[in-house]
Amino acid sequence: MKILLLNVLPGSSVQRSTRMSFEAPSTPLGLAVKGLLRNEALAISVLQKLPMELFLSLFKEAFKSRHMKILTAMVAEWPFACLPVGALMRDPDVMILQAVLDGVDILLMQKVDHRRSKLQVLDLRNVHNVFWDVCPGIEGVDCSKGTLSKEQAENGLPRYYLRRFLKLVTDFELRDHLDEQQTFLLQWAQQRKGSIHLCCMKMSIFATSMHIFIMELELSTVWTPVALSRFARCFGQMRNLRKLHLSCVYIDTNKDVNTPEDKEKKYSARFISQISKLNYLQHLYINGVYFSSEHMKQLFSRLQSLSIDLCEFSQSDLQHLSQCKGLFQLKHLNFCGVILLNLCPTPLQFLLENVTDTLHTLELENCSIRDSQLRALLPALSQCLHLTRVNFTDNDISTSVLKDLLQSLGNLSKLTEELYPAPLECYNDQGHFLVSKFAKMCPDFLDTIRAKREHKTISFLSRNCLKCFQRCVFDNKFSPFLYRNGRGVGRLGIQKGGGAEGL
Numbered sequence: 001m002k003i004l005l006l007n008v009l010p011g012s013s014v015q016r017s018t019r020m021s022f023e024a025p026s027t028p029l030g031l032a033v034k035g036l037l038r039n040e041a042l043a044i045s046v047l048q049k050l051p052m053e054l055f056l057s058l059f060k061e062a063f064k065s066r067h068m069k070i071l072t073a074m075v076a077e078w079p080f081a082c083l084p085v086g087a088l089m090r091d092p093d094v095m096i097l098q099a100v101l102d103g104v105d106i107l108l109m110q111k112v113d114h115r116r117s118k119l120q121v122l123d124l125r126n127v128h129n130v131f132w133d134v135c136p137g138i139e140g141v142d143c144s145k146g147t148l149s150k151e152q153a154e155n156g157l158p159r160y161y162l163r164r165f166l167k168l169v170t171d172f173e174l175r176d177h178l179d180e181q182q183t184f185l186l187q188w189a190q191q192r193k194g195s196i197h198l199c200c201m202k203m204s205i206f207a208t209s210m211h212i213f214i215m216e217l218e219l220s221t222v223w224t225p226v227a228l229s230r231f232a233r234c235f236g237q238m239r240n241l242r243k244l245h246l247s248c249v250y251i252d253t254n255k256d257v258n259t260p261e262d263k264e265k266k267y268s269a270r271f272i273s274q275i276s277k278l279n280y281l282q283h284l285y286i287n288g289v290y291f292s293s294e295h296m297k298q299l300f301s302r303l304q305s306l307s308i309d310l311c312e313f314s315q316s317d318l319q320h321l322s323q324c325k326g327l328f329q330l331k332h333l334n335f336c337g338v339i340l341l342n343l344c345p346t347p348l349q350f351l352l353e354n355v356t357d358t359l360h361t362l363e364l365e366n367c368s369i370r371d372s373q374l375r376a377l378l379p380a381l382s383q384c385l386h387l388t389r390v391n392f393t394d395n396d397i398s399t400s401v402l403k404d405l406l407q408s409l410g411n412l413s414k415l416t417e418e419l420y421p422a423p424l425e426c427y428n429d430q431g432h433f434l435v436s437k438f439a440k441m442c443p444d445f446l447d448t449i450r451a452k453r454e455h456k457t458i459s460f461l462s463r464n465c466l467k468c469f470q471r472c473v474f475d476n477k478f479s480p481f482l483y484r485n486g487r488g489v490g491r492l493g494i495q496k497g498g499g500a501e502g503l
Contacts, residue, residue: 055074269295365392
């Protein structure tokens, strides 16, 4: 291409005509993009057939020129594990955000063919991302991330069955009021919390009155002791906090090599002490986080709900917990995966005796409870007259003790949902589940309950098979079913792979 340089006055007609002569003719790629943008229906219909270079160029132009329908369809067909759309969104734009999230909705509702779509992470951070520097050449882009493993692909299950969550990554600036885009995003994520993991990588706080609108907080991160201490000062100001989730919060001392152990404990204690300042905290959820007995009175005060999942408990821990008077008004108690196998049940019995007038739900799932421990709890359980839901699944209980449990709960007329484990007699010496024996025993269990009261939803469940990841369920409709990951997959019968013996 030949370019002629002229010395002209600014704004003259000669300058305007010369500027136009500088423009290179459109490339075939550019012409293709323009043609597709002029015909939205055609563009959407051929997305799966577009070469990668054309697909990415079309996405950038659709974003820039605000072709919302094309943008939504392309998000649903995104062929990479991550979509760093925030790097293209220099200023807050609710309409663009809505178009992008509409594409995620299509993906979540499985209205697209997933032979191409691999999206696992939507990155809304307004930061430079090398991905857009590489495309449209894209030789350096890793397309492999987000694809199914060979084992999963051979499984034959639909993609939605294999991916439970889509991660949405963003940064937040908290001021006196949420802006329109923040409000829209938070409401959207809340409505889809069963499918979306909203991850805030960086939070900047510019207002001291942030406690006015923070009602629920979830912390799932690795802290250095210093970072934990700094956050504690902000955390203590969230005085209107109602729900607190502490999930897999770890203290990383490797980054602070000069931090002695006693100083680390000091930082942790400072953080936990802030919880005692949360006068309106009613619901506390702890998952995989260890806390010492000395912190329990600060953690457990004036609570209505306490959920502790996958945490280590010593006898001393259980003893201290049972003596926290702040728990004596509990409505919901969940010990999921808290191993009680070698612990004396007396402290838990004492706690149950003190919540008989308030407790509505009790979850003791997968606690390795044995016969002697459950027998000790029966007198207190029989007095919890307000219980509406109980869950004792995945515990090692014999037939006789299971019947004793059903008898003890016979006067709890408000129960609407009951989950019980298949008794030990339903397993052989190799640990295989005896389906036929289970099917014969369950009607007898139901008769035990019927003799005392009417029941609404009641189920007896085996453990998950380690080979096929199925469990056998017998419900009050006399319908034995095989379940996988909480989803019914067929009537109960011969289970392949030797995991259970058939009818």
